[in-house]
Amino acid sequence: MKRQVIRSTTLVETLAGVDRQSRFQHRRAFTLMETLAALAILGMVVSSLSASLHLYWKYRSVSRSQITIAQLQRGIIEDLTSDLRMTLQDPVAVRAASMVAAARSESATEKAGSEQFLNVTEQVLELPTDLRNQPVHFIGTSQAMALLHEQRNPRFDQARSSYQSAGLSHIVWWVNSEGSIRLPLFHSGPQLITVAVNASKDRRGLVRKARKDSGGSASSTSDEDEWLVAADVTSLRLRYFDGENWRTEWNSFQQQALPLAVEVCVTIEGGPEQETPVVIWLPQASD
Template sequence: MRMQSHPQLTHRSPGGFTLIEVVLALALTVVLMAAILSALELNRRLVMTGREEIERARIARAVFQRISRDLRSVTFRVDTIAAEEDGAVVDSADPAAAAGEDSESTTEEEPEEDEATVIGAVDPESSLLAASGGLTGSTDALVMQICRPPRLNYRLSGANGGTSQVSELQSVSYFVASPGAGGLAGAVGDARAEVGLSRLSGDRLAIEQADVEGNLGLLANATEVLAPEITAVYFRYFDGAGWVEAWDSSVTRNLPAAVEVTFVFEAEDQSIETTGFSLDTDESWRGVIALPLAGAYAAEAVTEVTP
């Protein structure tokens, strides 16, 4: 009897991946996706940062050009009345001369008492020189008196039959409006409910009258918020030897040779703050404006003050 041999069946493992291979594949996929997402996020940040820097530079240049145009239109005349008074004080130091002048004045000036009451006897040029204009500023505010002829609009003048008269002498101020602050900056900030570099401009006499009366509402209505993105501004003034943080043309009797303007923009990761800012951050923009007429006014002051 022959034994029939049965073929041996070989058990083959089914095709597939092991658990370790699946885990490794998933891990590599996660790492690859994370790398792709990181690259996309980095690209987005670079694009947004570039756009933000371009936008800030555009805003800073536009505001800087406007301030430059106003500064180069500043009008200023040396007060000759003060110089004459200084010379009179120096001359009065001589007792003999003072005594002689007093004796002559008592005999000659008595008949002229009636003429002193005549209305209009004041020289109009002297009254203009009493308010010589110029520039007054600190680190956070700038006030200037400018002279700019108004533009004529012939289309409107032909339709209306005339043009509205606008004064050439204007008062222009730059400051940062902030809600809750004092003075005009607080009034503008409360009225507009925003922080930003602001510009007040208008007729010189009207602005001075409103300032004397303390009419902050009128001044706030005439103020324009130029750049809400600029949350702080810093001014410095060059006197020919160094930079100073305050300037008053009525005291220095001239204009600064240059004005440095620094704009500070709001950072995305911090709240709006107008105090305690740093000028050495990426959110700042700086420029210098030269005043070519400063030397001419300084020479005028020297020639008129010298006896």
């Protein structure tokens, strides 16, 4: 009987130990699953956080780049606006238009003034014979522009101390890629004189050049001032408004006037492919 009790007690203890060991093993397995699940969730959180930080820095850099490009474009437009509004009116063209208007007014009030009107018109159309190598006040193509100034633009410091700002000079804007551009900057009577305009080889991008000629000669240049406005500019597209239509070219000697407005479209490296054009209006002569 005593042995039976001992065996029963031993069996109970053995079963109790097995039960405790089974519960302990079950608890260890459940804790491992929780750890794996926690690690998986932590990995997802870290991955999401890393992706969020990557997107944040990416869009922040893109935003800063766009702001820089916008600031550069605004500065270029302000520089062009300042130069355009300093362009000299052609006194010959203004005087011719004034004489034609006066002749028309006189012919409308005087019945016998038809012959006088014709004489005045012929004098207007006849170019003076003593004009030689006179500067053209405004020359524009689809990719370049030359403006006649009398004074230096204060927005641009002098690149060379030897450059003399007093007197007439052509201000040329273009994107320097390679070679030179040729523009009809002068006229001798009815004949236009084309001049080659060069820039330094190491200056790529939007260039502004002040070109002054000695004695009005279109063949030799004695004084120049070159300014690299923006090296990141890849193209410059220009159009000119005559009051009715937009033109891709303008010659104030032939049109006998400055354009009413200039449409400017600047493309900058790293910016959008299609830039929004900006229209710059020019002040017109009062007479």
